[in-house]
Amino acid sequence: MIKHVLFDGKEAIQASNDYLQLLMIPSFGSNVISLIDKKTGKELLVKPDSFAALTENPMLNGIPVLFPPNRIENGTFIFNGITHHFPINEIDKHHIHGFVYDQPWQVTNEKEEQGVVTIQTMIQLDQPAIYKGASIQLTYELDGAVLRQTATVKNNGDEPFPWGIGYHTSFLFDEKHSSFSLTKKSQWLLTDEAIPTGEQVPGEPMKEISLQAMPLDDAYAAFDEGNEAVMHNRETGCTVTYRTDSSFKHWVIYNGNGKEGFVCPEPYTCITNAFNMNLSPEETGLRILMPGEEDTVRTEIEVIS
Template identity: 40%
Template sequence: MRPDDIYGGRIVAWLGRPGVLIENDRLQATIVPALGSRVVSLRCKTTSTELLHTPASVEAYESAPMLYGIPVLFPPNRIAGGTFEFGGRAYRLDINDPVTGSHAHGFVHDKAWEVVSCGRDEESARLVTAFDSAHYPSVAAQFPHRFRLVMRVELQGNALVQRIDLHNESDAAFPWGLGYHTAFNFPLGAASSPDSCTFSAPVGRRWRLDERFLPTGELVEDERAAQLRQGMPLAGVALDDVFEAAGDSANEAVLTDPDAGIRVRYRADRAFGTWVLHNGDGRQGFVCPEPYTCVTNAFNLALPPEATGLQALAPYASVSAASSIVVEPYRAEES
């Protein structure tokens, strides 16, 4: 085994940090275990196209880390005041979003994960990493339940499949939510015209947000929803919205770039009932379709779980959620 090999993957440098590169004949992915086991790069080898939004420097990354790669959010988005109650217990989380006075993006996206295994064969390549809250006193102080997340990132043909298994290792039930702040380049190709690219998302009603970007509890119809389901250009269109997933369509966001000859289908299983869409002002060269298992601040909304998506995990029980990024060739006659 060469010094840069790791059980079938390859150690590479990413902004000065060690990453693990896995690949098959179609795709190449880089994961950085020390940065929340974040997938930081996904390349289409047939077109030499980087699909994920990547920073130009360490400074760019550190100024806005949520806008690069696939951060794992557990729990996702904001919790008002960093506080909530569950099962007769009061929880107090760190306020790391002082502008809104919230806890934001959870416990695991910026912590080191352990590499469990890595392997490859003729058709696929995979990396398994794990996060154990018992190794982080700062997490245990906020969330007094031992939990483990085990994530499998696998390249299967033309798809990156991401699966997380959540294990409750404590003797009490706890509420949970999972999400990804996935940032794609948009357009996908560096030389592509923004006007020729389209984006679609499986969105239904929109959650009305207050001045702190927290849901008020009201769901409203949005005139953009039909266009988003069908597919629309995003040049100059600003998105920073929380939608319920449309129940009558495939639970996938689709990015189509005719100039690059690529279509990307970002699929989430039905555990993900919320989609957050974010692209800055629509002129920053990225779009974040973010699948969540629960809506922002679900821990504090006085609504039933079937509305918010908030779930409880029983003692010593486990649950899984999966998503995939499927990369397809696009031909003009498909339009």
Template identity: 35%
Template structure:
């Protein structure tokens, strides 16, 4: 299966188109290293929500492709303190006075590697905080390296976060992955199902922040086996509180299109946010719960982790497109 890589212009930005006989994708390094297109060529189906113009994209960049979140979701008042160090982010959700979505998704990344190795295509990009004035928000020096590996209809994504500074910092990461749903043009939501590997529902307040109350999910078996989004809107936070007997993967199925997408996340991703609007759905894997550094809960419960000087953590996710 022959792979290919092309340098293209997309949304008036330099971008990378890569693919094989099964799948074609577009990555925009200058737009937060966002995977803005993932097309299943066999059925001419665009799996991800892709903007048609730069103007459309600029209206809501977080609602296209696969934005990288660091930190993920919301930070109350845009600030927290960890071991005496203050972290201050811009309050960009003004109606709720929160910071939302972090600082990686809207910064340019550098391209480190583009190569075809037999049946595998590898694209590697990197973000370095030293290239930006982030000291007021995130005073530690970090690098984040993303590696995309495409083989047949499966895309593996590895995110490496490295502490280049002296002091430890708390970290949380995630993806705001935006799928067309239904997948096919003219499809019906009644023909679609989504499943999540969760059994706990975190209660949120009017600012969409966790209250600390955690409940059993309603209809746990249904949410784990697949349910319809027809007539239902979500902006909900879920977790899983047992030794993981389930595969940590969300499965999106469109019977009319005849495909399903398996979205796998490794053991670091303890939480899933589900957000949907007409025509799309965002199953968002997170390593920490929303507003984790400000919650009066144990790190084991919230997923808050520390990265010490010189340490690197690797996070792995995978998207696989299959015929039903």
């Protein structure tokens, strides 16, 4: 079922099936600000109390879309011999989280077909100059107890561009009663400003660990395939599994001070500051789109309760 509703006076889309119900605001980043497990009636995401709360803290509400994800050091990088400058919007030094998470997206398709509920939105970029002619098509599908996220990035312009995409997905997480698992093969070493040094250290996957009073703002390299973050609440019996395809080569995990009732497993196709790293694309995940080319990446959230 698809309904057009209002959230604090803003146009929103509510989509639901027998298992899940989502609420999206196309005019603000196409952000899915709510995902409800209909079996239990419980909210799974950090949902803003108001539209003002969403705009004041867009990264810790719902599923913000990051293009590109995380930081570009000093907001500057060189591509094809040209120096590019992104706006400085973090600690007066760096660019962070890209250009689409708070922008209006156009709704291009809504349908219910063979039990699958689909909402499709698109954004066409004009700024910054390197992304003039870039477009992103975002498709959300409710299929049983699974919410699928598909993003297609296309270069409609005349010049190639480097790119990466990610999601700052903010899940509610009861630290006292929940465990967290994550597939990862190594951890990126970071500076005090959360910029990767280029070095990695080996690390085992996280398996049903407690995050209580365990603050995380860390970056990890994912496996080539089969990557997922799993949040299990022992009290409610609910398990949320966030899976990615092989395009997502990295995770950033953020949970504030470990006592705030949330965790953000952030899947990234490229690591933080990949635009400036003197490493191979196989390591950083940085991609290049030539004029006329497009690329599609997929994630999904499965809820079992």
